Amino acid sequence: MKNESSSLQVKDIGEQGLLAILQRFCPQEIIGDDAAVLVTTPEQSWVVTTDVLVDNVHFSHVTTSPEDAGWRAVAANLSDLAAMGATPLGITVGLGLPGDISVNWVERLYQGMTECLQKYNTPIVGGDIVRSPVTTLSITAFGQAYPHQIIRRSAAKVGDAIAITGVHGASRAGLELLLNPEIGQNLKDTDKAALITAHQRPQPRLDVLPILWNIFNSQSQIPNLKSKIAVAGMDSSDGLADAVLQICRASNVGAILEAKHIPLPPAFTNWLTPEQAINYALYGGEDFELVLCLPPDVASALVAQIGQDAAIIGTITSETKVLLHHENTEIPDQTLNLNQGFQHF
Amino acid sequence: MKNESSSLQVKDIGEQGLLAILQRFCPQEIIGDDAAVLVTTPEQSWVVTTDVLVDNVHFSHVTTSPEDAGWRAVAANLSDLAAMGATPLGITVGLGLPGDISVNWVERLYQGMTECLQKYNTPIVGGDIVRSPVTTLSITAFGQAYPHQIIRRSAAKVGDAIAITGVHGASRAGLELLLNPEIGQNLKDTDKAALITAHQRPQPRLDVLPILWNIFNSQSQIPNLKSKIAVAGMDSSDGLADAVLQICRASNVGAILEAKHIPLPPAFTNWLTPEQAINYALYGGEDFELVLCLPPDVASALVAQIGQDAAIIGTITSETKVLLHHENTEIPDQTLNLNQGFQHF
Structure with a gap:
């Protein structure tokens, strides 16, 4: 007021x-993190995250089947838990529905949610269904974490390596192919399908957490390591550039990223210009990979154990800006900023 | 499919x-309960509930200020926790907003939510704000309970007394007064204001829980009472009749209610016909009192200690229907049913 x-x-x-x-x-x-932490006991924290998705704003009947809308909504929330270092326990589903929506559409939405949830042994534990002029899906996901293993945006330290758990840009490319199929005429069908699947069925990287904790435990020479783990990170749901910028802002540090170390989908090579490719990777969003800032030896071990397209893409610096460096080229360093990211209003 | x-x-x-x-x-x-229970340890359960409220469906600019919409949304969720025997820990808020809504309206909504939350020391721990053609408010509330103290709809036993924690019908009367001010011309201003406040600022009955557990503990002759508590109940958010019917259905029992024992707002006496008054009390909804099925001695002690308008209104029976008995009148017993309650579609 x-x-x-x-x-x-x-x-x-x-x-x-x-x-x-x-x-x-x-x-x-x-x-300020991907999810909220409610510490209830010294041994266990509860982590909570919530997302609201609105028809024609966050999903579209053109590009998204109800199954995919359900999968993506769940994946986004489970990714937020992964980004906090938390294991999922359950979700609640709040659904606003117009009276004239088909029951079949709603069943297919739940089918898609359930397919993603089952992969991570996570139940739907409750919900609310109400009448609304516009289809709205609100998901709240709960997880648990050990208090000393919570991943926060604010914990990045100068000298940390910046590790990412997979390729970026694929989801955005898949969306473009759905919206404008003609742009994909020079792509192989398998490449096209892989990019579209990346958009429709993103995978929350909960699989990374046990690998990460195992490396910390095995590298430790100290009997009680608990106080020593301080991993910084978040997921790249709003884009890789956004993730690095948010971590740097929250940690009051900067970063330098090596453009050529950022893994791209192989299909980008003969399809997009280098500028388009790096723009999709940095600003495309919805790849739902983890962006983690770690001691360099831990980061190397993590990337090696994840394999596939995990990579170390840069280093945390003391100067509070994020630079993109183009090795062996004439292109000067670029300063990244949040304004190129997605704004909801 | x-x-x-x-x-x-x-x-x-x-x-x-x-x-x-x-x-x-x-x-x-x-x-099937007011909230979902996630047992995480033998000593502690997490309880989760979620509600979605849509502009012009669940609140209206005619009858509800943004502060009241916020208060009521929070109160409904905290009441669901109370109905499970759980103490609140926090809520998340998912908000869908049209771009042209005033910032002031949103601030006032949060002001109302916060006023109710502060009364119960409960923080907003997270949320999501998105663009939507229709204002939508999704609240998820978390609480904790001791596993042996969880209140369930399915635990009513034949012979239990049915206790309610306060008057019913006031919220519905307040709503009618807001929609049709002319019907209140014979009411005193203070009575009118009290009924309207009952509608705009309902009070979740979290205060009842410590009283209830204290009675159980003090009445126990058994050193370890933990396994002995099995309280059935829910809140009366969808109406008193609905609450009794839901409990009976979940517990596979019936009930007989004494019409004259159901506490009504004093203002009803010279304002409504007896039929209107009992209809508001049974089907009005949104009084957010607790409806509890308890051993008769526990129910008596509870009602005495709550005071005010708490009352024992009936008994759980083995015949699976809910009868309303009119003592000392010619009116025959009426069988209550859910069809008179509110349906969302």
Whole structure:
């Protein structure tokens, strides 16, 4: 009820502006990560994350079947748990539905949610179904983590290696192919299908967590390692550049990324210009990989054990900006910024 | 994707029909109460509940200020926790907003949520804000309970007394007064204000829980009482009749209610006909009191200690129907049914 905001509309201040205003209603210490942490006992923390998806804003009947909409919604929430170092325990589903939507559509949505959930042994534990003029899907996911293993955006340290768990840009390329099939005429069918699957069925990287904890445990010379783990990270749901920028902002550090170390889908090589390819990778979003800042030896071991397209793509620096370096080229370093990312309003 | 449902629309089968279909995607043991229980340790259970509220369906600019919409949304969720015997730990807020909604409206919504939350020391721990053509508020609340103290709909036993924690019908009367102010012209201003407040600022009955557990502990002659507590109950958010019917259905029992023992707001006496008054109390909804089935001695002690308008209104019976008995009148017993309650589609 501050006077200066009485005539403002939400679209005037955007998502970040509104968040800044509303955060004063929330405890400061639990804001700012992919999910909220509620520590209940010294041995166990509960981690909670929530997402709202609206028809024609977050999914579209053109590019998304109800099964895929369900899968993607669940995957996004489980990815937020993975990004906190948490193992999922269950989700609740809040559904707003127009009366004239087909029952079959709703069943197929639940089918897609369940397919993703079953892969990670996670049940739907509750929900609410209400009438709404627009189809709306609100998912809240709960997980548990050991308090000393929680991954936070604010824990990056100068000298950390920046490791990513897979290729970036594939989801965005898949979306473009769905929206404009003609752009894919020079692509092999298998490549096209792989990119579209990356968009429709993203995989939350919960599989990375046991590998990570195992490396920490095996590398430790110290009997009680618990206080020594401080992994920084988040997922790349809003894009790889966004993830690195958010971590750097929260940790008050900077980063230098090596463009040629960022793994791209092989199909990009003869299909996109190098500029398009790196733009999809940095700003495409929805790849749901983990971006982790780790001591270099831990990062090397992690990348080796994940295999596939995991890679070390850069280093945390003390200068509070994020530079993209192009090795062996004439291209000068570029400073990345958040304005190229996705804004909700 | 069953063939028989492919042409059906959600409005054809209603909320209960859709729930019946979707429940096959959820584990059976955690469905059917006000909230879901996730047992994590033998000593502690996590309880989770979620509600979705849609503009013009669940709140209206005519009857509800943004502060009241926020308060009511939080109160409904905290009431679901109370109905499970759980103490709140935090909520997440998912918000869908049109771009042209005023920032002030959103701030006032959060102000109302916070006012209710602060009364119960409960923080907003996370959320999501997205663009949507219709204002939508999804709240998920988390609480904790001792596993042996969880209140379930399915635990009512023949001979239990049915205790309620306060008057019913006030919220519905308040709503009618807001929609049709002229019907209140014979009411005192203070009575009118009290009924409207009952609608705008319902109080989740978390205060009842410590009283209840204290009675159980003090009455026990057995050193380890833990296994002896099996309270049945739910809240009366969808109406008192609905609560009794749901408990009886889940417990496979029946009930007889004494009409004259159901506490009504004093203002009803010279304002409504007896039929209107009992209808508001039974079917009005949104009073957010607790309806508990307890051994008669525990129920008596509880009602005495809560005071105010708590009352024992009936008894659990073996015949699986719910009868309303009118003592000392010519009116025959009435069989209550759910069809008089509120359906979302």
